[in-house]
Amino acid sequence: xxxxxxxxxxxxxxxxxxxxxxxxxxxxxxxxxxxxxxxxxxxxxxxxxxxxxxxxxxxxxxxxxxxxxxxxxxxxxxxxxxxxxxxxxxxxxxxxxxxxxxxxxxxxxxxxxxxxxxxxxxxxxxxxxxxxxxxxxxxxxxxxxxxxxxxxxxxxx
Amino acid sequence: xxxxxxxxxxxxxxxxxxxxxxxxxxxxxxxxxxxxxxxxxxxxxxxxxxxxxxxxxxxxxxxxxxxxxxxxxxxxxxxxxxxxxxxxxxxxxxxxxxxxxxxxxxxxxxxxxxxxxxxxxxxxxxxxxxxxxxxxxxxxxxxxxxxxxxxxxxxxxxxxxxxxxxxxxxxxxxxxxxxxxxxxxxxxxxxxxxxxxxxxxxxxxxxxxxxxxxxxxxxxxxxxxxxxxxxxxxxxxxxxxxx
Ligand code: SF4
Ligand code: SF4
Numbered sequence: 001x002x003x004x005x006x007x008x009x010x011x012x013x014x015x016x017x018x019x020x021x022x023x024x025x026x027x028x029x030x031x032x033x034x035x036x037x038x039x040x041x042x043x044x045x046x047x048x049x050x051x052x053x054x055x056x057x058x059x060x061x062x063x064x065x066x067x068x069x070x071x072x073x074x075x076x077x078x079x080x081x082x083x084x085x086x087x088x089x090x091x092x093x094x095x096x097x098x099x100x101x102x103x104x105x106x107x108x109x110x111x112x113x114x115x116x117x118x119x120x121x122x123x124x125x126x127x128x129x130x131x132x133x134x135x136x137x138x139x140x141x142x143x144x145x146x147x148x149x150x151x152x153x154x155x156x157x
Numbered sequence: 158x159x160x161x162x163x164x165x166x167x168x169x170x171x172x173x174x175x176x177x178x179x180x181x182x183x184x185x186x187x188x189x190x191x192x193x194x195x196x197x198x199x200x201x202x203x204x205x206x207x208x209x210x211x212x213x214x215x216x217x218x219x220x221x222x223x224x225x226x227x228x229x230x231x232x233x234x235x236x237x238x239x240x241x242x243x244x245x246x247x248x249x250x251x252x253x254x255x256x257x258x259x260x261x262x263x264x265x266x267x268x269x270x271x272x273x274x275x276x277x278x279x280x281x282x283x284x285x286x287x288x289x290x291x292x293x294x295x296x297x298x299x300x301x302x303x304x305x306x307x308x309x310x311x312x313x314x315x316x317x318x319x320x321x322x323x324x325x326x327x328x329x330x331x332x333x334x335x336x337x338x339x340x341x342x343x344x345x346x347x348x349x350x351x352x353x354x355x356x357x358x359x360x361x362x363x364x365x366x367x368x369x370x371x372x373x374x375x376x377x378x379x380x381x382x383x384x385x386x387x388x389x390x391x392x393x394x395x396x397x398x399x400x
Binding site: 031032060063064066074081087098099103110112114115142152155 | 166168169170171172173175196197198199200202203204205206207208209210211213216217220224280283284285286293294317318319321323324325326327328329331335360364395
């Protein structure tokens with residue numbers, strides 16, 4: 001896993017000396033047991049749970065830990081690499097599938113349609129008047145030039 | 158002849174954040190630019206494409222640059238994706254403050270905004286370091302712009318923290334809590350409005366909170382430049398803007 005992460009993201013987790021700066025900087029530390037420094041430690045131990053538990057998906061990619069890590073490690077890039085490895089093994093998750101579909105079909109992402117297909121209609125119940133307004137925005141969309149759309153379809157699986 | 162610039166609106170620029178694009182163009186025109194709106198270019202891929210395969214982000218960034226060269230965008234997400242994909246982009250806030258210049262902006266002000274504004278930076282235009290439009294942890298650029306248009310910037314705890322947007326589809330409850338924290342922090346600091354500089358940040362704060370108005374920074378600049386309220390498309394917002 002260490003080498004694969006390095007080849008995807010250029011990040012060398014072996015440089016980590018577990019100071020914990022990343023976890024103490026992290027806004028989502030503790031959410032569903034997510035701690036960047038703990039994940040890095042487990043990567044070094046080749047713990048398969050790092051991939052299977054998908055805790056890396058909690059990372060916001062806010063890059064705050066990146067600018068603070070004394071060893072120059074960028075955890076969000078490690079998280080991206082883990083996600084890429086996951087996709088290679090198991091395919092994209094539900095949210096990624098919604099984005100990819102939209103990208104391939106239109107070359108553009110309508111955030112409302114993506115949210116609907118990833119979360120389902122029920123998730124919009126709680127904020128009804130705002131949600132209605134949001135639904136109306138789902139009919140809007142930009143239009144990507146035909147030749148570019150073809151190119152996007154070559155780029156996006 | 159006025160200089161030409163290319164503006165990349167981002168996907169939400171054509172759906173939920175149209176008022177941002179409209180007022181961004183307004184401001185650029187006021188400052189003497191001819192703006193080419195890149196509405197038929199594809200999406201930057203967002204973080205999600207990168208999570209699938211980092212090479213998608215790189216290829217989309219080079220496609221965008223091949224078609225339009227260095228683009229200006231007000232969306233920090235697009236800005237970051239293009240830059241991290243190895244491409245070239247300029248954030249609109251950086252463009253106005255560092256390339257056009259504060260004195261030029263100041264000269265256009267017809268109606269100084271006597272408002273207490275919380276400048277919300279979010280993450281994507283500040284970090285990682287190689288793409289930072291200002292100090293990654295202690296930026297001043299947004300405050301400088303607000304002062305140039307006569308507003309009073311308010312310091313608040315959450316100004317460089319995340320809006321929750323990136324996890325809004327996988328951890329919706331957490332994401333919503335984060336958006337609420339940002340607005341609460343601005344409110345506690347005495348701000349009358351929150352100003353954003355990113356399509357997604359604006360959506361998160363405007364949609365998921367109810368405490369106070371959340372404005373695109375370009376709306377504030379356009380108002381200061383003398384444009385009437387009716388041109389700001391506040392009806393596109395989810396929170397009430399005018400009392
Ligand atoms: S801040 Fe860097 S060195 Fe410290 S624990 Fe995190 S990754 Fe390791
Ligand atoms: S990039 Fe991820 S791990 Fe690092 S501080 Fe932000 S949310 Fe936490």
